[in-house]
Amino acid sequence: MPHTPFWKTKKPDSFTAEEWESVCMHCGKCCLIRLQDEAGADVYETDVICRYHDCQTHLCRCYAERCRLVPECLRLTPQNIGALSWIPDTCAYAFLAQTGDLPPWHPLVSGKPLPAEFKVSPHVVSELLVPLDELEDHIVEDDDNV
Numbered sequence: 001m002p003h004t005p006f007w008k009t010k011k012p013d014s015f016t017a018e019e020w021e022s023v024c025m026h027c028g029k030c031c032l033i034r035l036q037d038e039a040g041a042d043v044y045e046t047d048v049i050c051r052y053h054d055c056q057t058h059l060c061r062c063y064a065e066r067c068r069l070v071p072e073c074l075r076l077t078p079q080n081i082g083a084l085s086w087i088p089d090t091c092a093y094a095f096l097a098q099t100g101d102l103p104p105w106h107p108l109v110s111g112k113p114l115p116a117e118f119k120v121s122p123h124v125v126s127e128l129l130v131p132l133d134e135l136e137d138h139i140v141e142d143d144d145n146v
């Protein structure tokens with residue numbers, strides 16, 4: 001009998017911690033630095049990435065301590081994921097919140113590694129290399145694949 005995967009049989013708030021973590025595809029897109037205008041209405045994505053993002057493995061180098069070391073690092077939960085407008089549509093959590101399913105490119109669905117096109121570009125720059133007053137120069141267009 002075919003096995004029905006957990007994300008099709010349970011709501012996200014019933015996932016175990018391990019199941020919730022396994023939804024992350026480690027694409028790195030939520031680790032890009034985003035700038036918000038003064039009114040807080042608009043968010044602009046840059047091609048600059050958090051200092052703790054490992055561009056080889058696409059893993060966080062301080063995952064267990066990320067909320068302490070990087071106060072802006074948001075802990076995604078079943079409660080907040082649907083309300084975050086800046087999360088990229090390709091994020092597996094956003095996709096799950098919007099559709100109730102995981103995307104076909106997700107490794108849990110395809111059984112293959114995440115294709116490069118869904119990961120951050122190899123050309124992103126660490127925030128360690130970009131002075132704060134130059135961040136605006138790194139804002140990217142909506143249709144750029146960063």
Ligand code: SF4
Pocket residue numbers: 023024025026027028029030031076088090091092093094
């Ligand atoms: S954008 Fe979503 S899927 Fe990608 S690393 Fe961040 S939380 Fe994981």
Ligand code: SF4
Pocket residue numbers: 030031032050051052053054059060061062063066070073074
């Ligand atoms: S602390 Fe880790 S998870 Fe948070 S933005 Fe930086 S690299 Fe990403």
